[in-house]
Amino acid sequence: MSWVSDTQASLQGLLNVTADSLAEYCGLTGNQQENSVFLERQLGLLQRNPSQSVINSFYLASVSEFCAKYLPTLVDAYNAQDAAFSVPMRMLNVVAYLPYFTRFLLTTAKTSIYPTSLVEMCQFLSTLLALEGPNPISEEDKQALLPKLREWDRKYQRQQITRCLKQLEGDPETTLIADGLKQHCERSLNQCGFDGCGKSGTSKLLQCSRCKTAVYCDRDHQKKSWPFHKATCFPAAF
Numbered sequence: 001m002s003w004v005s006d007t008q009a010s011l012q013g014l015l016n017v018t019a020d021s022l023a024e025y026c027g028l029t030g031n032q033q034e035n036s037v038f039l040e041r042q043l044g045l046l047q048r049n050p051s052q053s054v055i056n057s058f059y060l061a062s063v064s065e066f067c068a069k070y071l072p073t074l075v076d077a078y079n080a081q082d083a084a085f086s087v088p089m090r091m092l093n094v095v096a097y098l099p100y101f102t103r104f105l106l107t108t109a110k111t112s113i114y115p116t117s118l119v120e121m122c123q124f125l126s127t128l129l130a131l132e133g134p135n136p137i138s139e140e141d142k143q144a145l146l147p148k149l150r151e152w153d154r155k156y157q158r159q160q161i162t163r164c165l166k167q168l169e170g171d172p173e174t175t176l177i178a179d180g181l182k183q184h185c186e187r188s189l190n191q192c193g194f195d196g197c198g199k200s201g202t203s204k205l206l207q208c209s210r211c212k213t214a215v216y217c218d219r220d221h222q223k224k225s226w227p228f229h230k231a232t233c234f235p236a237a238f
């Protein structure tokens, strides 16, 4: 097949919105990779119709059929991904107001949709707690969050949730690990970046004026580090 007819074929496919094509671009069927660009185009086509009422019913019909056939597969695909924001997540947001989704939550999968979001959320909170300490969280929020975290910890048994819970509880061992993470993350901001030098805090350090994320004890160490540092050195907007 020539490139032109190949392109025409995929363009035709793109214009033909069906429940199956939505599933295909969500990566739910066949060997096709998910394709967020094509999915957005198709959702756009569904929503952008000259006759509003006709298009609305066409839109509702397409996404309803999609839900009827693929909702459990979509939720599985969503749960299989580590990223909080993914193509299946995008599609779940599209269908979340349909009665199919409400019924799905009420019947088949009361809890199966939560783990990924919870794990992501707990991991992010855990990192924030390590970098900033528990002080930014009010006592009231903490007391509200702790019972929930304990419940999720029992239910899902994921290390990110356990770690987050123990940090908030002030568990000494977890606090030590969190301090280690903080030191690791801050190292390049307060320790000479020349491999093996290790001069830090107390001496006056020169900051890389470009990225502001590396410091050096003197010009010599800055110069010698440049061949390695340049790969990650970009002008910082802040």
Ligand SMILES: [Zn+2]
Pocket (backbone or CB within 6 Å): 192, 193, 194, 197, 198, 199, 216, 217, 218, 221
């Ligand atoms: Zn140095």
Ligand SMILES: [Zn+2]
Pocket (backbone or CB within 6 Å): 208, 209, 210, 211, 212, 213, 214, 229, 232, 233, 234
């Ligand atoms: Zn730099």
